[in-house]
Amino acid sequence: MEEKIYKRPAGLQDNINGYCPGCFHPGIGKLIMSVMEEFDLLERSVMVDGIGCVASNMSYIGIDELNTPHGRPCAVASAIKRCSPETIVVTYQGDGDLASIGLAETMMAANRGDNISVFFVNNANYGMTGGQMAPTTLMGMKTSTTPYGRNAQEHGYPMHMCEVLNTLTAPSYLARVTLIDVPHIKKAREAVKQAIQHQLDGKGFSMVEFVSNCPTNWGLTPQESIQFIKDKMLPEFPLGEFRNR
Amino acid sequence: MERVVMKGCEAIAEAAIRAGCRFFAGYPITPQNEVPEYFSRKMPKVGGVYLQGESETASAAMLYGAGCTGIRAMTSSSSCGISLMSEAIAWMAGANLPVVICNVMRGGPGIGSIQPSQQDYFQATKASGNGGFRMLVLAPSTLQEAVDMVYSAFDLAMKYKNPVLVLADGFTGAMMEPVVLPPAKSEEFLAAERKENEAWACTGRKGAAQRHHLGCGVVPGMATRMPLEEKNKLDFAKYESWKTTEVDYEDYQTEDAELIITAYGVAGRISRSAVDLLRADGYKVGLIRPRKIHPFPEIAFEKLDYSKLRGILSCEMSIPPQYYYDVDAVVRRRTPIATCLRSGGEIISRNAIIEEAKKLYGAK
Known part of the structure; x- marks a missing residue:
C-alpha cells in the first residue's frame, strides 16, 4: 500500500512557474503555502505582494492575493489586518521593495507592531529590472548600476533589516533563513511557521528574511549561486532568530 | 435632522462617519488637520479604524488595503499631500476600489501656501495619477x-467601484457654518453591504470557488x-456613462x-452672491456652477442661447487658470470669455467679480 508523503501544496495554483532556473522564489512560495495548508489557513488568508519578481507570485498563489504599489505592502497589509482582524495577512517583498522604496512603510508597520507576517526575499539586487544595486548589495559586488563594484564612498553599506528592526520594541518575531540545502530549508519552514503562529497568537509584527539567490543577474549557474550564498552572502547576513517573544 | 454649527473639516469627517466610513488613514497637513483629528476621536466610538500613516504615500496605500476589504474607507489631505497620494490613487482607480478621497486645497505649486486655493483643478479632473x-x-x-457630497460620495464609490474625490478648499475646510447632518447609516446596512462585498474582497476565500485577486487590470x-x-476599455465605458448619469x-x-x-x-459661492448684486443693479446675469467638476457639465453651456450672450466670465482661485480651459473647450468661441482670478492663497473678492462682469457686459 503506497502512502503519499509529498505533494504540491494546495495553496499553489496548478500551473508552471516562470521564475528563472535555480531561483529560490518558487521554493519560498511553496514553503509559505505548505505552512498555510498545515495550519488550515488557505481559506482565511491574503497575500500582499510587492513589486518586482515578487509580483509574479500573483500567477502562482492560490489564496486571496493583491498587488500593491512598490514598497507599500506593509502599509496595505496593516490596513487589511485592522479592517479584517480574522484574516491572516502576509506580505511577500523583495529587498528593493522592503528596504529601499518601502523602508518607511516597513519600519513603521514594525514599530506599530501591526499583526502581520512579512516574508522578505533578499537576493542583493533588483532582479526583475535587470540586476541593479539594492540596499542589500554586497561590498564590491558588480551590478548593472555598480559596474565597478559597490564601494562605501559612493554607495554606503549593505542594510541588515533583521538587525535594524531588532532595535525596535514592538516586533515579536524576526528571523533570517536560507534555502541552500535540506537542513536549511527545514529551518526556513520552521521560521515561517513561527511567524504565522505569532500572528495567530496576536503577538504583532513578524518577519522572516530569506537570504536568496539570483543566478540570472549574478551571472552564475544555480549551483554556483548556492556556493556564492555560502561564501559571500551568509558572512554578511548571518542566519538565526533575532527576536522570538 | 440635526442642525448644528460646525467647522468645515469636522463636518466633513462627521458626514463621512454617518455615511458609514469605518476606516480612515491620513497624515498631518494644513489646512485639513481637523479631519484626521476628528476621526481619531470618533472612530473608536463607532468601531471603526483610525490609522495615522507615516506619510501621505503610506496613508493612501493603507486606504488601498482597507478598500480591498470591502469596508467604507476614506483619506483626506491637501494639495501637495494629494500629489504624494497619487501613486495609490492610480492603483485604487486601476483596481476599481470604492474609496473616498478628500482634498482640502491650498496654494501651489509644491509647498505653495497653507491658505485656500483652487489650484488642483487639473490634477483632480484630469490626472490624479498615472494611466x-x-x-x-x-x-x-x-x-x-x-456634508451632503461627502455623504453621497461613499454611495457613489460603491455604486461605480471607483475612487470618488471631494475637492474642497481651505476656505470651506476652515469656516464655521450651520449644517443639517444626515442620518447615520445603520450597522445592519453596513454589515449587509460588507457581506455583499465579500464577492470580491480580499479577506480570505471563505469557501469561494476561486480566489480573489485585486490589483490594476483586474x-x-x-x-x-x-x-x-x-x-482600460471597461473603465472608459464607465467614465463615459457618467456623462449621462452624474452631471450635476x-x-x-x-x-x-x-x-x-x-x-x-468657494469661487462659485462668491460668484452667486455677485450675481444677486448685479441683478439688483439691473444687469441680466446668471451663474453656472458645477457641483461635480468631473464629469464636466458640458450641457449647461451647450444649452445657452449664444445669440443673446455678451460673454462668459470664468472665475477661479488659480493663476494660471485651469477650470477656464474646460469652459473654453465647450464654448468654442461662440462668445467672448473673460476671467477673474486670484491665486496663491488669496480669496477671490465679490467686488472684483462684479467689476469684471460689468466690463464684459458693457452698456446696460
Missing part, C-alpha cells in the same frame, strides 16, 4: 454641500488579470441672462 483614469469629482461651495471578483487594454450643476438665473458667470467651489 489616464478618471474619478467623480465633487466640488462643494458651502458646508452643507460639503475587475473585482476575478481570480486573475485580464488583458490591460480590455480593462447649479443653473442660477440663466434663463434671460446676457452674461454668464461660471465658477465652482
Whole structure:
C-alpha cells in the first residue's frame, strides 16, 4: 500500500512557474503555502505582494492575493489586518521593495507592531529590472548600476533589516533563513511557521528574511549561486532568530 | 435632522462617519488637520479604524488595503499631500476600489501656501495619477454641500467601484457654518453591504470557488488579470456613462441672462452672491456652477442661447487658470470669455467679480 508523503501544496495554483532556473522564489512560495495548508489557513488568508519578481507570485498563489504599489505592502497589509482582524495577512517583498522604496512603510508597520507576517526575499539586487544595486548589495559586488563594484564612498553599506528592526520594541518575531540545502530549508519552514503562529497568537509584527539567490543577474549557474550564498552572502547576513517573544 | 454649527473639516469627517466610513488613514497637513483629528476621536466610538500613516504615500496605500476589504474607507489631505497620494490613487482607480478621497486645497505649486486655493483643478479632473483614469469629482461651495457630497460620495464609490474625490478648499475646510447632518447609516446596512462585498474582497476565500485577486487590470471578483487594454476599455465605458448619469450643476438665473458667470467651489459661492448684486443693479446675469467638476457639465453651456450672450466670465482661485480651459473647450468661441482670478492663497473678492462682469457686459 503506497502512502503519499509529498505533494504540491494546495495553496499553489496548478500551473508552471516562470521564475528563472535555480531561483529560490518558487521554493519560498511553496514553503509559505505548505505552512498555510498545515495550519488550515488557505481559506482565511491574503497575500500582499510587492513589486518586482515578487509580483509574479500573483500567477502562482492560490489564496486571496493583491498587488500593491512598490514598497507599500506593509502599509496595505496593516490596513487589511485592522479592517479584517480574522484574516491572516502576509506580505511577500523583495529587498528593493522592503528596504529601499518601502523602508518607511516597513519600519513603521514594525514599530506599530501591526499583526502581520512579512516574508522578505533578499537576493542583493533588483532582479526583475535587470540586476541593479539594492540596499542589500554586497561590498564590491558588480551590478548593472555598480559596474565597478559597490564601494562605501559612493554607495554606503549593505542594510541588515533583521538587525535594524531588532532595535525596535514592538516586533515579536524576526528571523533570517536560507534555502541552500535540506537542513536549511527545514529551518526556513520552521521560521515561517513561527511567524504565522505569532500572528495567530496576536503577538504583532513578524518577519522572516530569506537570504536568496539570483543566478540570472549574478551571472552564475544555480549551483554556483548556492556556493556564492555560502561564501559571500551568509558572512554578511548571518542566519538565526533575532527576536522570538 | 440635526442642525448644528460646525467647522468645515469636522463636518466633513462627521458626514463621512454617518455615511458609514469605518476606516480612515491620513497624515498631518494644513489646512485639513481637523479631519484626521476628528476621526481619531470618533472612530473608536463607532468601531471603526483610525490609522495615522507615516506619510501621505503610506496613508493612501493603507486606504488601498482597507478598500480591498470591502469596508467604507476614506483619506483626506491637501494639495501637495494629494500629489504624494497619487501613486495609490492610480492603483485604487486601476483596481476599481470604492474609496473616498478628500482634498482640502491650498496654494501651489509644491509647498505653495497653507491658505485656500483652487489650484488642483487639473490634477483632480484630469490626472490624479498615472494611466489616464478618471474619478467623480465633487466640488462643494458651502458646508452643507460639503456634508451632503461627502455623504453621497461613499454611495457613489460603491455604486461605480471607483475612487470618488471631494475637492474642497481651505476656505470651506476652515469656516464655521450651520449644517443639517444626515442620518447615520445603520450597522445592519453596513454589515449587509460588507457581506455583499465579500464577492470580491480580499479577506480570505471563505469557501469561494476561486480566489480573489485585486490589483490594476483586474475587475473585482476575478481570480486573475485580464488583458490591460480590455480593462482600460471597461473603465472608459464607465467614465463615459457618467456623462449621462452624474452631471450635476447649479443653473442660477440663466434663463434671460446676457452674461454668464461660471465658477465652482468657494469661487462659485462668491460668484452667486455677485450675481444677486448685479441683478439688483439691473444687469441680466446668471451663474453656472458645477457641483461635480468631473464629469464636466458640458450641457449647461451647450444649452445657452449664444445669440443673446455678451460673454462668459470664468472665475477661479488659480493663476494660471485651469477650470477656464474646460469652459473654453465647450464654448468654442461662440462668445467672448473673460476671467477673474486670484491665486496663491488669496480669496477671490465679490467686488472684483462684479467689476469684471460689468466690463464684459458693457452698456446696460
